[in-house]
Amino acid sequence: QSGHYLVSRLYKEEELLGEGGYSQVYAGECRSTSTPVAIKHIPKKDVRFARLETEVIIVMERPPDTVDGHDYMFKVKHVPEDQVKIIFKQIINAALLMHKNGVFHRDLKLENLLVDRNKGTPEVRVIDFGCGDFVENEPFREFNGTPDFAPPEVCRDETYRAEATTVWQIGVMLYMICTRNSFDTLKYMEQDNKVLGNVSKKCNDFLSRCLAFYPSQRPTLEDLLLHPWLELTDTAGPS
Numbered sequence: 001q002s003g004h005y006l007v008s009r010l011y012k013e014e015e016l017l018g019e020g021g022y023s024q025v026y027a028g029e030c031r032s033t034s035t036p037v038a039i040k041h042i043p044k045k046d047v048r049f050a051r052l053e054t055e056v057i058i059v060m061e062r063p064p065d066t067v068d069g070h071d072y073m074f075k076v077k078h079v080p081e082d083q084v085k086i087i088f089k090q091i092i093n094a095a096l097l098m099h100k101n102g103v104f105h106r107d108l109k110l111e112n113l114l115v116d117r118n119k120g121t122p123e124v125r126v127i128d129f130g131c132g133d134f135v136e137n138e139p140f141r142e143f144n145g146t147p148d149f150a151p152p153e154v155c156r157d158e159t160y161r162a163e164a165t166t167v168w169q170i171g172v173m174l175y176m177i178c179t180r181n182s183f184d185t186l187k188y189m190e191q192d193n194k195v196l197g198n199v200s201k202k203c204n205d206f207l208s209r210c211l212a213f214y215p216s217q218r219p220t221l222e223d224l225l226l227h228p229w230l231e232l233t234d235t236a237g238p239s
Helices: 002-010 069-075 081-100 162-179 185-190 201-210 221-225
Strands: 011-019 024-030 036-043 055-061 066-068 113-116 123-126
Touching (some): 002 011, 162 221, 201 221
Antiparallel strands (some): 066 113, 113 123
16 A cells, blocks of 8 residues: 555556556656656565565656567568577577576566667567566476467476576577567477578577477577577578
8 A cells, every 4th residue: 555655656657558467567657757667566466575465566667669579570571680680689698697696587478578669779678577486496397478488398298497498488589580470389399390491591590499399409598699690790591
C-alpha cells in the first residue's frame, strides 16, 4: 500500500504496454522531470521475497522510439547481416553479464528484447526477468519460459542447464530473424534442417552450433563471442 502510494506520487501511470504470465507493464512518466518510464506490477504471490502487502512495483527506464525485438525485426523489410551481427553481439554480451552475476533469464526471445532506434546502430536491452532463476540452482527440471523455444533436452524430459539453454534460445532468435518464420523446437527436431540460402556460410555454422540437439555439443557464450561470424567484415553471401 505504502509502496504503491509512493510510486503514484512520483510517477504518472498511463496506458498498458503489455502483460505476461507474471506481470503487467504500463507506460508512465516521472512527475518532476516528465522522463518516460515503464512501471511493472508483479503480484506478491509470484515473488519469492517481498515485503509489500499486495504487489511488487518496478520502475524502469523507457527510452523514446524503442520497440521490442519482434517488432523491430519483422516490421523492417530487410536487416543487413552485418547489423544482425551487431545486435547478437550485444545479446551475447548481455547474457554473459547475467550469467556471471548468477542470473538465468530462462525466456530469451525477440519479444523480451528492447531495441533503441535513436542511434545509427541499434542498442539492445534484455527485459522481462519474470520467470528467471539463479544459475546456482541448476540443473533445472521444470521449464518456465516459452514452450515453443524450450531446448530439446526439455522435450526429452531431461534436466536442463542455464548456459546451454541460453545458447539454444540465441539460436532460435537468429533462426527466426534469418527465416522470418515462427519456431517450434519439436517441429525443428523432426524436420530436415537444411542450410539457409539467404545468409553466409559463417552464419549457418553459427546457427547449427547454437541449435545442436544435445547441450554438450553447443558452445559456451564466450565461445560464441569468438565465432568468426561475429567479425564485422563479412556480408551475407557465399563467404
